[in-house]
Amino acid sequence: MEPPPDRERFRPTPGRSREEMEALQRDIAASARFADDLPFDPATVGDPDGPLVAGVDQAFLTDRDPEMAVSAVVVRRGDEVIERVHAISPVEIPYVPGLLAFREGGPILDAFAELETDPDLALFDGSGRIHFREAGLATHVGVALDLPSVGVAKSLLCGTPARDTAALAAGERVPIRGDDRMSASATDTVVGYAYQSRQYPDSRRINPLYVSPGHRVSAETAVDCVARCGGDYKLPEPTRLADAYADEVKRSLAE
């Protein structure tokens, strides 16, 4: 799938100043919908006859002249893999906290362009609304494709947990509220959740995931969808499969 013609302006292309990138992010946030606007019933995510859920992740070939990105997208219905694609693209923008979508967004869109299936929902490795300008990777790509999306990050970029998240039991979720490091419009509103997908039985601890709406989903529905994606690991299965696939492609390119 490709971005709709009228959304080409959201594509995270290189050659922009930091100010221009931040301005585009404010534009992206203004176009994002942090409320449910889904073509399916979120309660059916993970069901054999439920929606098509895509997992997205990348691996990098740092030891190349232009650094190369391997972007992978794995689409599932229930626990069955319907389609799996990848793209290998040059990385043209360095990683800067807050501007991750500009480094990874382009290569990810290259992978989506290879997709024959149209997913109903996509899970990204990174933040959505939990972002300084409410326009993290999941939001940026979701808005660019006008595709319902969710951000699943392994660490918290900004925002404040409603209570301590150090020792949550499996399945527990704690609201993350917008704080002073974020757009004023997010202040005190629930921009996402810390979600303990897995936990050890003993005293060892696993950090929670930080789930936030990307586009066309509310914070509550975003966590519900992640919880329904299942899997036996910390990361939801779609994302974990995309991660493994990107690594597989990367290793096959070793020299």
Added chain:
DNA sequence: GCGACAG
């Protein structure tokens, strides 16, 4: 000067 942050 301090703060300090996805992948």
Added chain:
DNA sequence: ATCTTGTCGC
């Protein structure tokens, strides 16, 4: 993200 073996515990 990436560089990387063994090791602790169920």
